[in-house]
Amino acid sequence: MGCFLTNGIPAGIALAILSLAARPSPSVAETASSPRPPSKILFEVPNTDSIAVFDFETRRVIRRIDLGSEPAPPDEGAREAPAGPSGFGGRYVYWIRHNGNELSVIDTTDYRVVGRIPLREKGPGSVTVARDGQTLYIPHYQAKVLTTFDLKEKKQRVIPLPGFPGDIAIAPRGTLLVTSRDSNQLFAVDEATGRIRAFEVGRNPVGVAVTPDGSQAYVSHDTEAVVVAIDLTADPYRIAKRIKVEGTGGSAVAAEPDGKYVYVAHCCANSSLTVISVETMSVTCELSLAPKGLDPARIVFSPGGDEALVLNSRSMNISSFRPPCGKPVTENLFDP
Numbered sequence: 001m002g003c004f005l006t007n008g009i010p011a012g013i014a015l016a017i018l019s020l021a022a023r024p025s026p027s028v029a030e031t032a033s034s035p036r037p038p039s040k041i042l043f044e045v046p047n048t049d050s051i052a053v054f055d056f057e058t059r060r061v062i063r064r065i066d067l068g069s070e071p072a073p074p075d076e077g078a079r080e081a082p083a084g085p086s087g088f089g090g091r092y093v094y095w096i097r098h099n100g101n102e103l104s105v106i107d108t109t110d111y112r113v114v115g116r117i118p119l120r121e122k123g124p125g126s127v128t129v130a131r132d133g134q135t136l137y138i139p140h141y142q143a144k145v146l147t148t149f150d151l152k153e154k155k156q157r158v159i160p161l162p163g164f165p166g167d168i169a170i171a172p173r174g175t176l177l178v179t180s181r182d183s184n185q186l187f188a189v190d191e192a193t194g195r196i197r198a199f200e201v202g203r204n205p206v207g208v209a210v211t212p213d214g215s216q217a218y219v220s221h222d223t224e225a226v227v228v229a230i231d232l233t234a235d236p237y238r239i240a241k242r243i244k245v246e247g248t249g250g251s252a253v254a255a256e257p258d259g260k261y262v263y264v265a266h267c268c269a270n271s272s273l274t275v276i277s278v279e280t281m282s283v284t285c286e287l288s289l290a291p292k293g294l295d296p297a298r299i300v301f302s303p304g305g306d307e308a309l310v311l312n313s314r315s316m317n318i319s320s321f322r323p324p325c326g327k328p329v330t331e332n333l334f335d336p
Contacts, residue, residue, distance in 0.1 A: 040055050042095070050068075054333065094127050096138075102117055103136075103138075124140050125138075126138070126167075136151065137149075139165035141165060148191060163187070164181065169209050171217065181204045184203055207251055207253035211255045215231070216231065217229075220265075222251075244283075247272050247274070249266045252298050252299050261284065268293060272286060297312065298311040
């Protein structure tokens, strides 16, 4: 899941990360394209050292997890930590604590912290889980590197980057897409070789998402009112279209599970969503989020795909709407 930069600050660290609760193993079709959305999501409770578990079915926070009660790391570090598969269909969720330099390991059978994994590099911003749940991808904003963590072999590998990393999306053929706000580029990282190809995508790219069929990627920008559509079927990748949108402050980007629409969140004074048709690569509608000043940092979809939630950084406010263009309603989950 991604780290989003606002005004040069890695806001995803403050938010921690969105993590996916365990569910039955995905089908071949789900693994090949986009995994089915989870029934539960985890997110940081502001101003505390805890996270909350939100249940889509009951629409309630069903558990709070105190990260301060977690055990100390084992002497052998990551080699003895509980391992995957994680995320989609797995048992464990891996979580980066605010200002931490390690992963907390959460067992989703009872939502209990069962271990920690020390990271070799400083400044981790988020965790993205591979489709098979066996590899974690962690950008380090401070160190300008990307960590890949093989859960099966329990090995960490560090890939140096030519710029500060932001959000991560998984593209076909073993390629990771990483935004770099300071370099105005999108990095295409070959996971197997570590080879990096850099593409100019416009000023201050922040969020990135890949469509379920793997044919397109969409990149949001912090200081430009534009979303870039990238053709991933071309070799090398090419910009297919620059899509003008109403607001700047682009942050989160998410592709709908059925692949028809892509959603781009705009933060702060703009507090809105842009809905883009994948077929036409054009804006379908613009949705306002209220109250103004929200900092949307993640967009997730219900298991049936009939509802979308926008998680707002540094608050317990969520905005929900019916895709693609239903009016968003913002509510506070509970008073922390």
